[in-house]
Amino acid sequence: MIKVGLVGCGAVVHRMYTKGLLGRSAYRVAFVSDLDPAQAASAAEVFDAQAVDLDVLVDQADAIVVSPPPATHAALVRACLRPGRTVLCEKPYMTSGVDAAAVAREASEVGASLYVGHFRRAFPHLALAQRLIGLGLIGDITGVSACEGGRFTWRTVSDYPVRDIHGGVLWDTGSHTLDMALFASGLDRVAPDFAIEVLRVDKDKSEPSHDFLADFRLEIAGRPVDGHVHVSRKQSLPNLIEIAGTRGKVSFSAGLDDRIRITTEAGSEIVKAERAFEDLMEGFDLQLRHVLLKDRDGDFAADRFIGQVRLMEALANA
Amino acid sequence: MPDSIAVVGAAGFVGRELLRQLEANGTPATAVVRGLRELSLDGEFHDARSPDELKGTRFDIVVNLAYPTSGLPFDQPGLNAEILRTVKSLTKPGGRLIQVSTASVFGMTLDRPIRVGHAPTLRDMPYVESKIEAEHEFEREQEARELSLDILRLGNVWGAASGAWALPIVQRLVSGRPVGVADVPSFSNATDVVNVASYLAFLLHRDHPPGVRYHHLAEFSRVTWPMWIDPLADALGVEPVWADPSTITGPAGNRQEVRAALATISPRTVYRRFAAERAVGSWTRSAIRQLPATARGKLRSDLVFASEPAVERLEQIVLSIFAGYQEFATSVEAGWSPPLTQEESLARVLAWLDRR
Incomplete structure (x- = not known):
């Protein structure tokens, strides 16, 4: 069972990821983290997961979804990269081309699999x-x-x-x-x-x-x-x-x-x-399966x- | 002192156009919106407030355009009740209320007798039931508080950037889906959003005594769907597709809907069929609403319940509307004429398409 960590517990997590990540046999949300404790507590309850600090989540999760507003993506994705780790960054991937290229390169150098959520x-x-x-x-x-x-x-x-x-x-x-x-x-x-x-x-x-x-x-x-x-x-x-x-x-x-x-x-x-x-959630679900299990075509690669x-x-x- | 005006549901297609026209003739209004102000309203002319910010405030005239547009089907009566409470709380005793309703109070596919007067209760899709419930609630309120009540039922509100008609017609044309039914009368029962807003502005400036008045607006009712659709198809360089008449539905009926739903039996698929049906879906939703809140919450979180009708049923209903067997004739007060002609309305839609 893949342990997923959610960095950011805003609207997209509550509206979309709840439908795509709950009740799956191959992966489950084990950790959530948000600057707003109320948002983190809410997501933790929904997913029956632990609300933890970002560094704990980064240490313990097998796969991480990064979904806070786009200006934070570069720093947060970089913080999540580890060898063998899967990271899914919500769209838009980055806010500058320089960051987009640099973070994709860094993921590759680290040996992490970095994807973007364009379901x-x-x-x-x-x-x-x-x-x-x-x-x-x-x-x-x-x-x-x-x-x-x-x-x-x-x-x-x-x-x-x-x-x-x-x-x-x-x-x-x-x-x-x-x-x-x-x-x-x-x-x-x-x-x-x-x-x-x-x-x-x-x-x-x-x-x-x-x-x-x-x-x-x-x-x-x-x-x-x-x-x-x-x-x-x-x-x-x-x-x-x-x-x-x-x-x-x-x-x-x-x-x-x-x-x-x-x-x-x-x-x-x-x-x-x-x-x-x-409905479009079938596309969202399929994207998650591609990313968390195997993205054979590389369609979601950063x-x-x-x-x-x-x-x-x-x-x-x- | 001029009358104070509130427009509830101001961020929608008709609401935005109404506010534009009121601004153009110098009539300020308070826009009652739930979302972010700058995404709900253009410019700074009108005041925009959330329902919470307006608690305790009463207006001389309230225009209600709001109805439930989100949530699962069985949540809609509750959401509608919230809207009705808001509208009533904003309306002064003895004040004026203009309820913007729909021709669909005579059936989602306009398959019931049409009359300019009280609409009977009907089991149908959530949208229809919400609009009927609003009419009935405000009729009761009119009597209780001696309101001046205008119920304006609109035909199919189309026009440039119409999300309900212009957009789906374009999508259907491009994807080769039927845009109507072959060999049927095909009344479009259309009204352009600019004309709708103009008539509302006209009503706002009339003095009306306490009582109820019913208005029906579809100034292009006799314009057939092909008269709108063919020019759009030409502009896109595609051939319209017309469905066989056998694909469309008749009036809603419990027995035939249950029989059709049971043909695809499994709890999930049966529910999806039931919830999507016009008549039996209504009873299904009513039954679910009788469950304790905890049970409803569990059903929701179990993801068993879809919010969208099954595709093929929705398609049949859409085609039945395109079939337009019955004309929704205009019945409006003397002294108003629509600012946009049929040709101008079409030209604006074509310009919208061209500027994509």
């Missing part, structure tokens, strides 16, 4: 899009477009979405939305030091912003890839991801689905994944998220 990668339609695009169905990637918006109803404990410069919609929802585009297009697999040119940013306010639209261009292996992102906490958006290639386009929902649309010169077709999830962090940093700072 949408387990969604059936996204995995299907990634596979088909990877097979060259639409040729070389020429553009990625991603939009997602809706009323913000997530109740955080720390209010970081309105207080922290890394709590804005780009870092929050946008990290999911951009990740879907980068994962599907395979751009998360290329060397993450690609050139980024920010062409336009239109946002409702300085960070943390709540409505963020941007156009950008990536230079990958000498080829330009045009990018567009629009994310909002204030209005519903069409919630679509579109990946354009030299021979066609793949479009799909930014939400949970089992279908994608492929448009080529031959026409427009719907392709269905072999399986469908009834080095696959360095480029995404660099891109978000460039957009947020433009």
Whole structure:
């Protein structure tokens, strides 16, 4: 039985990890830690775990989930790295590209397995899009477009979405939305030091912003890839991801689905994944199993998220 | 001194638009919201408060847009009761209350007789029951406290950035799911959010004596779904898919729903089917609410109880709404006309899609 330690016991732990980590035969939450004793006590009760100081948790847990606000991730993940240890860092992975690359490298040097919690990668339609695009169905990637918006109803404990410069919609929802585009297009697999040119940013306010639209261009292996992102906490958006290639386009929902649309010169077709999830927690659960038991494809490995962090940093700072 | 106005549920789609229009005509209001202020409200024109901050405060006019939008199905009556308590506590004796309701008080798929007047009690989905309960509670309150009560039932509130219609239609078009049913009348029973807010603002500025008035608003009721959907499909470069008429549901009925649910027997799957059904789901939720709180808490933590209906049942219900067999005709007070025409409404939705 893998003993899991939870660093941070905020909203995501109480709303998501309770469903993904309770009642499992292969792993259980044994330790919890939070700066707020009340949050730690609440999580300890829910998981029937021990509320302990961070250093005790780091010493005794087999696997650690780091979920406090993003600005703390670099220091906390570094504190958790040990040989043979599995660490799952909630999204967004880091708030700077330098930290993203450095912490992934340090994990590798220590012999720890570092992952990032982007559970949408387990969604059936996204995995299907990634596979088909990877097979060259639409040729070389020429553009990625991603939009997602809706009323913000997530109740955080720390209010970081309105207080922290890394709590804005780009870092929050946008990290999911951009990740879907980068994962599907395979751009998360290329060397993450690609050139980024920010062409336009239109946002409702300085960070943390709540409505963020941007156009950008990536230079990958000498080829330009045009990018567009629009994310909002204030209005519903069409919630679509579109990946354009030299021979066609793949479009799909930014939400949970089992279908994608492929448009080529031959026409427009719907392709269905072999399986469908009834709710998004199935994706969350699958991600945890991948990370805690065996991530065979490396889909959640930290080095696959360095480029995404660099891109978000460039957009947020433009 | 001008009337004091509270808008309960101001952070939603209609609420935000109403506040925008009130700001544009210089009418201040207090927005009653539960979430973070800067995510609930644009700008600084209106005052935003949580229900707790307003304890003991009474307003001349209260507009209620709130209804339960979270929680498990069997929690919804309790959440609804909290909302109704808040609204009543904010309303002055002899004051005005505008309850924003829905055409769905005549059945989730509008499959019951429509009348401009008192809506009968109905076993249906939690959303429908919450809206009916609100109407009935405020009708009782009107009599007890001599309120001026307007019950405004809305058709399908669509418009630019409509999370209930524009967004799912786009998603269905892109994913090749049916956006309607072939060969049926297909009344969209639509009302644009801008027109809804305009009518609410109009009502706010009318003098109404104590009593109850019922209003039905769906200025685009006769616009069929394809008239909205085809231009969106063109803009996306996709062909709409229309479902076979056999996929849609009839009026809710206990016997057929129980029989269908029992076909997939296991405690979890039966519950999921029951909870998702419109009629028997209602009885299931009622039964669960009779359990002691400790037992309900255990059921919740055991994760046996899903909050979402089974996909195929939800799909049938959605398609039944798209079938639009019955028109929800507009019945509003004289002196108001909708600011947006059908063409303007569509143009705004297309612009929203284009700016994605």
